[in-house]
Amino acid sequence: MHRAWSLETTGNQHGRVAIVTGANTGLGYETALALAGKGARVTLACRDHDKAETARRRMLLSHPSAQIDVRLIDTGDLDSVRRFADAFTRDHARLDLLINNAGIMITPYFQTAQGFEGQLGVNYLGHFLLTGLLLPLMTRTPGARVLSLYSLAAGWGRIRFDDLHFARKYDPTQAYAQSKLACLMFGLELDKRLRAAGHEAKSVAAHPGFSRSDLSRHLSVPIRAALWAVGPWLLQSGADGALPTLYGALGEDIRGGEAIGPDGRKQRKGAPAVVEPFAEALDQAKRERLWAVSEESCGIGYGF
Numbered sequence: 001m002h003r004a005w006s007l008e009t010t011g012n013q014h015g016r017v018a019i020v021t022g023a024n025t026g027l028g029y030e031t032a033l034a035l036a037g038k039g040a041r042v043t044l045a046c047r048d049h050d051k052a053e054t055a056r057r058r059m060l061l062s063h064p065s066a067q068i069d070v071r072l073i074d075t076g077d078l079d080s081v082r083r084f085a086d087a088f089t090r091d092h093a094r095l096d097l098l099i100n101n102a103g104i105m106i107t108p109y110f111q112t113a114q115g116f117e118g119q120l121g122v123n124y125l126g127h128f129l130l131t132g133l134l135l136p137l138m139t140r141t142p143g144a145r146v147l148s149l150y151s152l153a154a155g156w157g158r159i160r161f162d163d164l165h166f167a168r169k170y171d172p173t174q175a176y177a178q179s180k181l182a183c184l185m186f187g188l189e190l191d192k193r194l195r196a197a198g199h200e201a202k203s204v205a206a207h208p209g210f211s212r213s214d215l216s217r218h219l220s221v222p223i224r225a226a227l228w229a230v231g232p233w234l235l236q237s238g239a240d241g242a243l244p245t246l247y248g249a250l251g252e253d254i255r256g257g258e259a260i261g262p263d264g265r266k267q268r269k270g271a272p273a274v275v276e277p278f279a280e281a282l283d284q285a286k287r288e289r290l291w292a293v294s295e296e297s298c299g300i301g302y303g304f
């Protein structure tokens with residue numbers, strides 16, 4: 001009989017170092033809390049110092065001896081991402097887990113500091129650069145893993161190579177779907193390239209189904225009210241929503257290159273399991289094109 005992966009039976013993570021972006025609330029908070037509870041040294045990589053510090057104190061109430069640091073990063077500003085990566089690399093000799101979690105959903109149109117469409121910039125391009133800058137540290141760390149958060153919304157997204165930043169007509173839902181499809185394609189492609197280059201580090205993509213968090217903050221008031229009403233049936237808890245990410249990060253049977261999500265009906269809720277990635281993310285030509293565009297946009301060469 002298939003037995004679901006469980007956090008409780010996962011061994012302690014003492015001596016391991018993790019970064020979780022967007023860890024002050026929602027799924028990032030739950031992920032960081034669980035990793036810190038297992039003994040990993042966790043950096044809460046957040047854009048607001050006070051919110052992050054409040055989250056750190058709350059985590060310490062559950063795990064008083066946990067090692068939790070706060071560092072500032074705005075994934076919507078590549079200069080901020082570079083400052084974060086420089087300082088982290090200076091201060092740490094290893095990085096075992098990079099959890100690319102920070103995200104925004106269905107926002108009004110805005111541009112990031114470098115002029116990218118906001119959701120693509122914050123959710124994907126900032127993490128593409130962060131991962132590239134931290135990869136030298138991770139490839140020196142035995143058993144290191146990168147986790148990329150995607151979404152069921154990726155299933156109806158496409159990468160608009162002809163108008164990546166919605167210069168023509170902005171569609172906030174399609175922009176979210178594009179950004180999350182990009183995260184999934186990156187998670188899979190990174191693993192393929194790590195294998196080809198002979199690195200031991202792994203890359204995994206994970207999605208939380210429908211989980212309670214602050215992600216709906218940019219939706220209209222009526223839609224938020226409706227979500228609140230159906231929440232108990234539709235949504236799983238934030239702690240359960242973090243389990244696909246934690247399975248990808250800690251599961252001993254993870255080989256790299258998997259997509260992970262809840263195993264229930266339509267992957268909305270349930271225990272974490274390996275799932276089939278959306279077909280669009282398996283298009284190798286599009287993955288390579290996205291990779292090349294991302295390197296150019298971020299001014300980084302991964303070297304493979």
Ligand SMILES: NC(=O)c1ccc[n+]([C@@H]2O[C@H](COP(=O)([O-])OP(=O)(O)OC[C@H]3O[C@@H](n4cnc5c(N)ncnc54)[C@H](OP(=O)(O)O)[C@@H]3O)[C@@H](O)[C@H]2O)c1
Nearest residue numbers: 022026027047074075076101102103151210211213214215
């Ligand atoms: N909840 C779900 O059902 C669901 C479903 C599919 C995928 N996801 C994915 O799960 C991830 C976590 O989302 P969530 O549901 O936990 O949402 P959330 O509660 O809104 O948390 C999002 C986190 O990202 C941070 N963030 C936003 N913009 C940032 C930026 N520019 N720089 C740094 N941090 C930034 C937020 O910080 P502030 O608090 O300072 O804004 C917050 O800590 C996202 O990638 C999302 O796409 C969630």
